[in-house]
Amino acid sequence: MTITLTNVNSDFLNIIKALLVVNKEVELFKYDEPNDATLKAFDECNEIIKNPKNHKGYHNVGELFRDVLNERK
Secondary structure: OEEEEOOOOHHHHHHHHHHHHHOOOOEEEEOOOOOHHHHHHHHHHHHHHHOHHHOOOOOOHHHHHHHHHHHOO
């Protein structure tokens, strides 16, 4: 069993950790808050989803990779 937690208080986290002692099959993953670069990327993705006509679309993966790789230079 895998339990994924985000934004939990320490009391709840301690209860979950106690489960780990009782049941060795339980895995616990705790994720940190996303950093500013990740949040900015999420915003950019949401903008593309909301306004797809304002952004270039691709039907060819090779063309997509060429544009992405050229953007990084």
